[in-house]
Amino acid sequence: MIMNKFRISILAIAASALVLTGCEYPNGQANNTGTGALIGAGSGALLGAVLGGIFGAIGGSIIGNQIDQSQAAQLQAQAPVTYVRVQQNQPLTVPDVQALVQAKVSDDVIITQIQNSHSIYHLSPQNIINLHTMGASDRLVNFMINTPNTVTPAPSQTVVVSDSPPPAPAQPVIVAPGPGYVWINGDWQWNGAGWVWVTGQWVYPPWPNAVWARGYWYRGPFGGWRYAPGHWRQ
Numbered sequence: 001m002i003m004n005k006f007r008i009s010i011l012a013i014a015a016s017a018l019v020l021t022g023c024e025y026p027n028g029q030a031n032n033t034g035t036g037a038l039i040g041a042g043s044g045a046l047l048g049a050v051l052g053g054i055f056g057a058i059g060g061s062i063i064g065n066q067i068d069q070s071q072a073a074q075l076q077a078q079a080p081v082t083y084v085r086v087q088q089n090q091p092l093t094v095p096d097v098q099a100l101v102q103a104k105v106s107d108d109v110i111i112t113q114i115q116n117s118h119s120i121y122h123l124s125p126q127n128i129i130n131l132h133t134m135g136a137s138d139r140l141v142n143f144m145i146n147t148p149n150t151v152t153p154a155p156s157q158t159v160v161v162s163d164s165p166p167p168a169p170a171q172p173v174i175v176a177p178g179p180g181y182v183w184i185n186g187d188w189q190w191n192g193a194g195w196v197w198v199t200g201q202w203v204y205p206p207w208p209n210a211v212w213a214r215g216y217w218y219r220g221p222f223g224g225w226r227y228a229p230g231h232w233r234q
Contacts, residue, residue, distance in 0.1 A: 067105055075103040084189065084198050091119040093232075094127050095203045097144065098134040107140045120147045124207045160224035161190045165217050169197060176202050182212050184230070206232055 079099035165188035186200040215230035
């Protein structure tokens with residue numbers, strides 16, 4: 001028993017040393033995903049045979065790809081709709097990506113979010129210019145351009161809620177940040193445990209002359225409430 005505890009302690013110390021060393025890409029940039037995996041592996045080693053190091057490594061990879069607290073706070077303050085979409089793993093619009101870039105979220109995290117949410121883009125020349133103006137890297141823009149060929153479309157899912165959404169609260173329309181922006185009204189979203197109000201915001205259309213078709217909740221033929229998501233159309 002004493003020997004087992006000693007082995008666990010040695011493993012924990014070794015894992016801690018690896019974590020303190022950290023991981024880097026070949027170009028010297030910090031690899032948050034790799035570091036997170038080491039943190040998880042260290043936790044798994046500490047738990048020993050009870051949980052197994054593999055669970056810690058998987059959990060650590062997820063930790064490494066999370067937006068840090070300062071970035072999350074900035075994103076929630078500047079783009080609350082984007083913040084909710086990221087939390088709920090919803091497809092990201094071009095303005096969502098711009099908001100993530102402005103919040104200083106790394107390319108790796110944004111690209112992972114695009115892949116996990118099955119976001120697909122058909123960028124116009126103006127979209128590309130706007131992304132670069134906001135500070136998006138060539139790597140991120142090129143990945144977005146190639147999403148029709150590299151990202152698997154999301155499977156169709158229908159969320160059914162037994163209760164109807166509450167009445168929409170009064171919400172003043174703030175001044176547009178610039179010419180060409182479109183106001184998207186707020187809406188109720190279901191997070192699995194209750195209703196969450198997503199405030200309206202000004203959004204720049206993804207292509208010229210794009211029109212926003214607002215999402216809405218409707219009662220299904222067999223009961224329950226279903227959501228038809230908003231989308232851009234010609």
